[in-house]
Amino acid sequence: MAGQQDPSSQGLSEVLAGPRLPRSFFARDVLTVAPALLGATVRHAGVTIRLTEVEAYSGESDPGSHAFRGPTPRTEVMFGPAGHLYVYFTYGMHWCANIVCGDEGAASAVLLRAGEVVQGEDVAASRREGVRRRDWARGPARLATTLGLDGAQTGLDACTADSPVTFHAPVPGADPAVVQSGPRVGVSGAGGDGHVHPWRFWLADEPTVSVYRPAKPRARRTHP
Numbered sequence: 001m002a003g004q005q006d007p008s009s010q011g012l013s014e015v016l017a018g019p020r021l022p023r024s025f026f027a028r029d030v031l032t033v034a035p036a037l038l039g040a041t042v043r044h045a046g047v048t049i050r051l052t053e054v055e056a057y058s059g060e061s062d063p064g065s066h067a068f069r070g071p072t073p074r075t076e077v078m079f080g081p082a083g084h085l086y087v088y089f090t091y092g093m094h095w096c097a098n099i100v101c102g103d104e105g106a107a108s109a110v111l112l113r114a115g116e117v118v119q120g121e122d123v124a125a126s127r128r129e130g131v132r133r134r135d136w137a138r139g140p141a142r143l144a145t146t147l148g149l150d151g152a153q154t155g156l157d158a159c160t161a162d163s164p165v166t167f168h169a170p171v172p173g174a175d176p177a178v179v180q181s182g183p184r185v186g187v188s189g190a191g192g193d194g195h196v197h198p199w200r201f202w203l204a205d206e207p208t209v210s211v212y213r214p215a216k217p218r219a220r221r222t223h224p
Contacts, residue, residue: 017041017048018169023159025167026082030056030101030108035179035201037099037110039170041118045148047127048119049137051112053202053209055184057098059107064184064191064199067107078107083159087149094141095150099158099167113140113185113200116208139210178204188215 021040026033034056041050057065059078066088067075077086078100086098086109098109115137117124124146128136137143144150149165158165181201183194191197192215202209 017043018171021159021167021169023081023083026099026101026159027103028082028101030058030110031199033099033101034110034199035181037112037167038179038201038203039177041168041170042112042115042147042165043119043168044153044165046120046123047117047147049115049143049147050118051115052206053114053200055111055113056199056201057109057111058199059102059109062108062191062197063189064187064197065107065109068191071107075107077155078109079105080155081157083157085149085153085156085158085165087144087151087154089151090141095144096140097144097147097149097153111140112143114138114202114208114210115143116206117146134207138208177206180204182212183214185210185213186215 025036034054037051037054039050041048057067059065059067060070062068067078071079074088075086077084080100081104082101084100086100087095088098090096096111098111100109102108117133117136121133124136127146127148128142135142137146153165156165157163158167179201181198183192183198184200
């Protein structure tokens with residue numbers, strides 16, 4: 001019929017994502033923002049990922065947070081306005097991406113742990129050559145690699161009109177998914193206590209959710 005568009009001819013961005021998330025979405029308590037990001041999409045450099053797993057970190061009140069001991073040159077962005085990226089280097093080889101939340105000065109952020117590639121499969125495959133599609137973004141370092149995120153994007157404001165990184169709400173009308181929570185992956189000490197900080201959130205029955213691994217205890221040094 002004239003005036004109507006075949007859904008199959010619509011842009012994938014219209015089909016796979018809802019409206020763009022504004023700064024006010026992120027400027028809330030991190031424990032509210034983190035589970036609300038599940039099912040949302042994040043886009044950068046030709047790839048769109050639907051988030052299936054995230055972790056919340058609550059700054060100076062959270063012993064598992066990089067910002068627990070206050071601001072440093074590395075964590076300064078976490079103390080700034082909500083909606084900015086905090087991308088850090090870990091284990092001398094991987095980048096991991098977070099989105100800053102809460103009030104300015106609070107230093108809370110959500111780690112983007114895992115997701116499903118829903119747009120830009122060819123680009124994702126070239127960045128994750130030889131890796132099964134399920135595993136393209138199954139884990140925070142894999143997710144950052146698939147999205148093409150590294151230290152160059154830390155501090156980037158994801159809420160400006162011209163930002164190369166954008167977050168979008170889940171598809172309107174999508175069936176609600178079951179959200180589960182538990183201890184954060186690889187966090188040692190008090191911050192890894194799942195009874196006190198069950199701050200990893202994931203969508204049930206999603207194959208892209210990463211495998212839970214507790215932190216490995218550090219070997220005690222012996223002296224001759």
